[in-house]
Amino acid sequence: MKEQSLPAGIKHIAIAGNIGAGKTTLCEQLAKNFGWDVHYETTANNPYLSDFYMDMQRWAFNLQIFFLNSRYQQVLKILNGDITVVQDRTIYEDAYIFAPNLHDMGLMSGRDFQNYFDLFKTMSSQIQPPDLLIYLRASIPTLVAHIQSRGRDYEGNMSLDYLKRLNQRYEDWIGNYQEGRLLVISVDNLDFKNNPEDLGQVIDMVRAELHGLF
Ligand SMILES: Nc1ncnc2c1ncn2[C@@H]1O[C@H](COP(=O)(O)OP(=O)(O)O)[C@@H](O)[C@H]1O
Ligand SMILES: Nc1ncnc2c1ncn2[C@H]1C[C@H](O)[C@@H](COP(=O)(O)O)O1
Secondary structure, three states: OOOOOOOOOOOEEEEEEOOOOOHHHHHHHHHHHHOOEEEOOOOOOOOOHHHHHHOHHHHHHHHHHHHHHHHHHHHHHHHHOOOOEEEEOOHHHHHHHHHHHHHHOOOOOHHHHHHHHHHHHHHHOOOOOOOEEEEEEOOHHHHHHHHHHHOOHHHOOOOHHHHHHHHHHHHHHHHOOOOOEEEEEEOOOOOOOOOHHHHHHHHHHHHHHHHHOO
């Protein structure tokens, strides 16, 4: 049942985390509990994702531009709307984690990365960070178990090195995050998908943060 007693004026909650951390699952649960809308990440209808996993160097720039635009459109909708939305991953994760990692791994050229990042700076100057950012912290074994249980074909040969690099970048980014309210949830021993007590614990944490915003 959805609860009614949250402070008014909160529009944008975002869930951040590495691949398989549980963002989509938690978005659904929070939306159900608080009566929010969800803006999901574009995976099934993504024109580049499966090609990207087959040849990262060829498709890195195309995929980054696609995600940048789709995340930007989502934020514009949220800021121009009057309902509360929970967003499945932020534009900051594309620009501060995925894209620079591809550049570092030699999978995106210097000029493509610079071009991409200049575009990100122009776009991000027009928007605001979320009212609350929820970061789902997960160890590599947890991420691997979740990715395997989800069983998306194109993620089947993702390397451990790729996942580890992303996790390190997530930790660095979150360690320096000062753009707004932040809630960090360690998910290694938390099953908010199947265990109602664990879900209740997470909902309590989120509710406390939201009340702290005012
Ligand atoms: N806390 C959790 N405990 C157990 N399974 C989980 C948990 N969070 C997510 N899962 C499962 O792991 C898989 C990936 O979760 P998902 O929400 O799609 O992650 P993300 O959106 O972060 O990539 C799904 O099969 C989901 O059911
Ligand atoms: N910016 C991105 N660059 C590369 N890959 C990305 C980016 N954003 C999302 N992805 C990938 C990772 C997963 O395979 C799918 C869905 O993300 P998930 O964390 O499982 O919700 O898209």
